[in-house]
Amino acid sequence: MTVEQISHNISQISKSPYLNQSTATPAELRSAFHLQGLSPAKVESFETQKKRALAQLRSKSSDIEKYVFLAWLRNTNVRLFYGLIGDQLEETLPLIYTPTVGTACQNYSSIYPFLAPPGQPDGLFLSINDLPNLTQIIQNYRPYPQDPSLTPQIAVITDGSRILGLGDLGVGGMGIPVGKLQLYVAGAGVDPRRTIPITLDLGTNNETKLNDEFYLGLRQKRVGDDKFFPFVDAVIQALTSLYPKMLIQFEDFSSEHAFQLLDKYQPTNFCFNDDIQGTGAVILAGFMNAINLAGIPAKEHKILFFGAGSAAVGVAKQLAAYFVNDHGMTEDEAREMVWLVDSKGLVTLDRGDKLAEHKLYFARKDNNGARFPDITSVIEYVRPTALFGLSSQSGAFSEDVLRSMATLNERPIVFPLSNPAYQAECSFEQAMVHTKGKVIFASGTAFPKYTDPATGVVSAPGQGNNMYIFPGLGLGGILAQPATISDRLIYSAARACANALTPEERAQGLLYPVLPRIREVSAEVAAAVMAESVAEGSATNQEAIQLVQNSDKKALHHFVTKNMWTTDGVEEEITTFASHL
Numbered sequence: 001m002t003v004e005q006i007s008h009n010i011s012q013i014s015k016s017p018y019l020n021q022s023t024a025t026p027a028e029l030r031s032a033f034h035l036q037g038l039s040p041a042k043v044e045s046f047e048t049q050k051k052r053a054l055a056q057l058r059s060k061s062s063d064i065e066k067y068v069f070l071a072w073l074r075n076t077n078v079r080l081f082y083g084l085i086g087d088q089l090e091e092t093l094p095l096i097y098t099p100t101v102g103t104a105c106q107n108y109s110s111i112y113p114f115l116a117p118p119g120q121p122d123g124l125f126l127s128i129n130d131l132p133n134l135t136q137i138i139q140n141y142r143p144y145p146q147d148p149s150l151t152p153q154i155a156v157i158t159d160g161s162r163i164l165g166l167g168d169l170g171v172g173g174m175g176i177p178v179g180k181l182q183l184y185v186a187g188a189g190v191d192p193r194r195t196i197p198i199t200l201d202l203g204t205n206n207e208t209k210l211n212d213e214f215y216l217g218l219r220q221k222r223v224g225d226d227k228f229f230p231f232v233d234a235v236i237q238a239l240t241s242l243y244p245k246m247l248i249q250f251e252d253f254s255s256e257h258a259f260q261l262l263d264k265y266q267p268t269n270f271c272f273n274d275d276i277q278g279t280g281a282v283i284l285a286g287f288m289n290a291i292n293l294a295g296i297p298a299k300e301h302k303i304l305f306f307g308a309g310s311a312a313v314g315v316a317k318q319l320a321a322y323f324v325n326d327h328g329m330t331e332d333e334a335r336e337m338v339w340l341v342d343s344k345g346l347v348t349l350d351r352g353d354k355l356a357e358h359k360l361y362f363a364r365k366d367n368n369g370a371r372f373p374d375i376t377s378v379i380e381y382v383r384p385t386a387l388f389g390l391s392s393q394s395g396a397f398s399e400d401v402l403r404s405m406a407t408l409n410e411r412p413i414v415f416p417l418s419n420p421a422y423q424a425e426c427s428f429e430q431a432m433v434h435t436k437g438k439v440i441f442a443s444g445t446a447f448p449k450y451t452d453p454a455t456g457v458v459s460a461p462g463q464g465n466n467m468y469i470f471p472g473l474g475l476g477g478i479l480a481q482p483a484t485i486s487d488r489l490i491y492s493a494a495r496a497c498a499n500a501l502t503p504e505e506r507a508q509g510l511l512y513p514v515l516p517r518i519r520e521v522s523a524e525v526a527a528a529v530m531a532e533s534v535a536e537g538s539a540t541n542q543e544a545i546q547l548v549q550n551s552d553k554k555a556l557h558h559f560v561t562k563n564m565w566t567t568d569g570v571e572e573e574i575t576t577f578a579s580h581l
């Protein structure tokens with residue numbers, strides 16, 4: 001081996017955040033690939049590395065400092081990062097995604113230089129000015145040296161226009177696709193080398209960002225639809241031409257654009273929108289289990305949504321599909337079980353204002369001209385059994401609202417789903433106190449357990465975390481390779497999630513499995529998606545088709561789990577990588 005070859009090997013392996021294991025690199029590999037002297041002589045165990053990383057994480061004084069530390073770890077030592085996340089999921093999940101990711105997105109331009117070492121990208125930024133060179137720029141994204149056969153399997157794309165409940169954050173939205181893809185890896189074992197987080201920089205209408213000297217995006221107002229849609233078309237075309245089997249997930253686009261993009265691409269492309277479909281599916285899964293606890297026949301429920309954006313309508317459509325699929329209702333009957341409330345009150349066809357397109361499906365026409373301008377009047381009129389919040393209005397589910405729900409129902413279903421926590425419609429403690437412990441509760445963000453001061457009984461809140469759905473849905477899609485992600489596949493993911501509760505979890509009255517079981521849940525969701533893909537005739541992976549057709553659930557589950565990436569096997573991967581040099 002020449003000096004030049006040795007130097008190249010050292011550079012490729014020692015600087016790779018995927019291959020370089022730092023102090024855990026075995027002595028024989030250090031010798032074989034000329035890595036001696038590039039770290040202290042002691043060879044440490046992976047467990048010792050994780051203990052040190054956890055101690056460093058806990059030494060940070062704020063959540064945003066912890067976010068920056070974890071981002072740096074991910075961009076310098078991938079396996080150590082995911083080893084730590086896997087061991088400490090409940091502690092680290094709120095740091096790598098909601099609620100901390102919201103703060104990270106707001107401050108992204110300030111913290112960006114500290115998220116990764118020079119030359120290591122934190123994601124792929126595609127500007128409107130890049131239109132003539134999109135294909136080449138996408139090919140430039142190579143965060144890890146790797147086996148050339150490892151083409152990307154999934155991209156999460158945002159334009160930063162509606163980040164969580166925080167609004168237009170421009171390129172600061174990159175924290176969302178980065179975070180989502182971390183959850184794909186941690187929750188379902190998607191190979192981190194085969195993921196692409198993408199932010200489309202089309203400008204921003206956020207004046208604070210435009211006037212911020214550190215803002216890293218284009219300093220211009222967002223482009224209009226005449227430029228927005230052709231640019232997204234060009235991006236999708238470039239991605240699919242380079243990687244025809246890649247799954248595309250749309251994330252945190254403005255409500256109108258989110259629905260328009262889904263309507264345009266879902267029928268022909270391998271894609272889905274997590275805000276609309278993933279949120280709808282995970283809330284449906286919790287609602288399926290909530291119905292069993294409420295003790296009211298499914299057809300007698302009245303479901304009220306406070307908030308009428310893309311996420312709310314997406315959830316409402318999933319619930320309506322459930323009543324059609326599982327309870328034999330017609331589409332019109334299922335639709336009549338849903339009421340929407342926006343900033344102007346109950347959404348009705350005769351309200352006098354021009355309704356956004358996505359609200360029309362559930363707009364009421366049975367109000368006989370009456371107006372209901374606020375949530376209190378709507379509750380009195382509708383007498384709902386279930387109340388869902390997707391409004392980003394903190395405190396919207398007031399003491400009076402919660403007391404009304406408890407008066408109307410023996411076990412009221414209350415799901416305040418807005419993120420982050422400070423924008424949730426109510427907290428778990430408020431829901432428990434004002435319903436006297438009767439509530440069936442799930443939130444969109446994590447809340448602490450509640451201890452009844454009179455009895456000492458500790459109750460745990462449900463969390464309608466999309467992580468229960470999208471990682472397994474994505475993995476199932478990757479393994480089955482359907483041409484599109486149909487509504488049936490989304491529904492199968494929700495049903496599998498609802499069925500994933502263990503007998504012990506059901507006995508505790510839980511709506512969702514405990515989070516440490518997320519890989520088990522994702523495997524069940526993925527297997528269900530694969531089975532449904534074969535049943536509807538859309539699957540193209542012959543191995544997956546054969547397993548499903550053989551009706552061997554154990555073999556199918558094994559196929560899913562063996563395709564989940566883990567932190568093991570680095571020595572073999574270094575050797576394989578070196579053979580390609």
